[in-house]
Amino acid sequence: MLGQQLINGLMLGSVYALIGVGYTLVFGVLRMLNLAHAYLFMAAPFVAFSAMRSGVPATVAFATGIAGSALLGVVLYIVAFRPIPRHHALGGFVTSLSFGVALQVVVVNAFGTLKIPFGTGLSLPDIEFGGLILSGIQAINLVLAATLMAGLLVVVNRTRLGRNLRALAQNETAASLLGVSVRRHVLLTFLVSSALAGLAGLMVAERFGAINAYMGDTYAVKALAVVVIGGLGDLRGAMIAGVLLGIFEVLFQAYAPPGLSEAFVWLLLIATFLFKPEGLFGMRQTRREV
Amino acid sequence: MGVLLAEPVQALLAINALLTLSLLFPFLAGVWSLGLPGFMAVGAYSAAYLTLAMGVPMPVAIVAGTVLGSVVTLPFGLLALRIRGIYLAIATLAAAELITLFFSHFELTGGVMGYTGMPYLEARWLLLVALATLGISGWVYHSRLGKAMKAVGSDPIVAACNGINVAYIQLISLGIGGAFAGLAGACFAHFYSFIAPANFAFHRTVDILMFLVTGGLTPLGALVGSAVLTLVPQYVTALERWAPAFYGVIVIVMMAWMPAGLLPGNRLPRWHIRQRTQATARRNFARREVADATPPVPGDIGATRRVP
Numbered sequence: 001m002l003g004q005q006l007i008n009g010l011m012l013g014s015v016y017a018l019i020g021v022g023y024t025l026v027f028g029v030l031r032m033l034n035l036a037h038a039y040l041f042m043a044a045p046f047v048a049f050s051a052m053r054s055g056v057p058a059t060v061a062f063a064t065g066i067a068g069s070a071l072l073g074v075v076l077y078i079v080a081f082r083p084i085p086r087h088h089a090l091g092g093f094v095t096s097l098s099f100g101v102a103l104q105v106v107v108v109n110a111f112g113t114l115k116i117p118f119g120t121g122l123s124l125p126d127i128e129f130g131g132l133i134l135s136g137i138q139a140i141n142l143v144l145a146a147t148l149m150a151g152l153l154v155v156v157n158r159t160r161l162g163r164n165l166r167a168l169a170q171n172e173t174a175a176s177l178l179g180v181s182v183r184r185h186v187l188l189t190f191l192v193s194s195a196l197a198g199l200a201g202l203m204v205a206e207r208f209g210a211i212n213a214y215m216g217d218t219y220a221v222k223a224l225a226v227v228v229i230g231g232l233g234d235l236r237g238a239m240i241a242g243v244l245l246g247i248f249e250v251l252f253q254a255y256a257p258p259g260l261s262e263a264f265v266w267l268l269l270i271a272t273f274l275f276k277p278e279g280l281f282g283m284r285q286t287r288r289e290v
Numbered sequence: 291m292g293v294l295l296a297e298p299v300q301a302l303l304a305i306n307a308l309l310t311l312s313l314l315f316p317f318l319a320g321v322w323s324l325g326l327p328g329f330m331a332v333g334a335y336s337a338a339y340l341t342l343a344m345g346v347p348m349p350v351a352i353v354a355g356t357v358l359g360s361v362v363t364l365p366f367g368l369l370a371l372r373i374r375g376i377y378l379a380i381a382t383l384a385a386a387e388l389i390t391l392f393f394s395h396f397e398l399t400g401g402v403m404g405y406t407g408m409p410y411l412e413a414r415w416l417l418l419v420a421l422a423t424l425g426i427s428g429w430v431y432h433s434r435l436g437k438a439m440k441a442v443g444s445d446p447i448v449a450a451c452n453g454i455n456v457a458y459i460q461l462i463s464l465g466i467g468g469a470f471a472g473l474a475g476a477c478f479a480h481f482y483s484f485i486a487p488a489n490f491a492f493h494r495t496v497d498i499l500m501f502l503v504t505g506g507l508t509p510l511g512a513l514v515g516s517a518v519l520t521l522v523p524q525y526v527t528a529l530e531r532w533a534p535a536f537y538g539v540i541v542i543v544m545m546a547w548m549p550a551g552l553l554p555g556n557r558l559p560r561w562h563i564r565q566r567t568q569a570t571a572r573r574n575f576a577r578r579e580v581a582d583a584t585p586p587v588p589g590d591i592g593a594t595r596r597v598p
Contacts, residue, residue: 033376033379079542080542083542083545083546084545084546084549085549090317090322090503091545091549093322093376093379094499094500094503094541094545095541095542095545097496097499097538098500098537098538098539098541098542099538099542100538101496101534101535101537101538102534102535102538102539104534105531105532105533105534105535105538106535109531109532217492221383221387221492224380224383225380225384228377228380232376232377258395259391259394259395262387262391263388263391266384266387266388266391267388269380269381269384270369270381270384273369273372273373273377273381274369274372277372277373277377
């Protein structure tokens, strides 16, 4: 029983981690919070659903969904971040939220507010070991999420591209003086983070077998907490905090009084602010204006 | 004009104006509070409980809701002393989520099913309350306190150097915001006679944030922003389904071309400089232009820039 709960927690945690990584990537490069992230998470399953309804096989539809959310991410940057003055206090915060809400309204008007069944039609054998059951799709999702996140860490920490991104995150002016194309790297960041959000959305849609225009809301807000607990701008922190939070949440749901599993995230967040405001792995740093 | 006479529209206008004003002061002082629906819920539930279960007269209950809405910001305001900016926004978001979670599981006020049966408050009283709050807001905005808030909001370090107690001002601004939100909540509860935790979800912050950004960070701006954006979907019925998307487009366009909003407040109103002679004013203006024309000294980094 506990093992099964741990697997469920791992699934939920990998969703949080995927969303959190997207938040943190964009924050690292732009120093702005992209609040439309959650809505991109919600958009991907709807794109996949439309593709499947028009008769495309499930795998292609999934790829379309991820591509769709990646494309929306690029549009988001062009519409809601590029034209905004960079040092406006509320800048990207408000515009990205507006973009997301507009996207949600489009989805609501096109598909309604009710739950829509979301089936893949794929049948994969379940994996069973030691009394634990892991459905085939779950296994694929877990492996996919783990590889993607590991790959992201390698790219960011080991390659030239990653070095450019880190330089950009540290000091944009200096990086651009040294020949890093700011626009191209920011666009790429949006592309990758939105694709990850799309994947997370598809994982959730597949897990619950239903999609809804409001499915992103709770995950988004919780992933925000995850990012802060892991340390804003810290990739590894977001991943680990996400997975841990997912596991704890499922365990609390199973064994603690109702309400506590939801409150837990927020209490942990406040505790983080009080005792370790720089995040799980953050170094003590001098105050930084964000 | 017929729309304006309908009670639900009047109530919506009043409540939205109250909520936008409640967001104004924290934002003015640089406290990006997203806790508004939580504080509103506290006001709504406490006022409703007082009138329903304790039999307290409605005006007293509404005042109590206002005070409690303000008091509940205190612990989260104390958090504000440690953190700032985006972190603070997320912390207040946590506050709102915790408060609505609390009311979802609090059986005395109906839990998730909602709480109903409050005595009815007519919409014209709501309008009156909103107008009074607007007056108070204007007064606070132009007082020393309001100026201190603006100073803290535009640059906390410079404000502190000029002898302003930054933490205290931020705490006060959050308290005023909480009071207005509590008042809005209490009015909301007594106009609709039904409240549920779902009324106080994140989407409410989103709408109000858009009103404030469109209007600009002044009391009049808050009023105009909320009134215009509330009324347009009422007049253009085809827009109703698309209202939030419409707000979103407006906000993005505003941010790109008029980042300070419709009625920006970053310069002193005319009557503040009236006592100066015209000549002094002109001389000062000329001096400022000279100062603007001189190139900045290299290495002279303003305190608002971020430290890499």
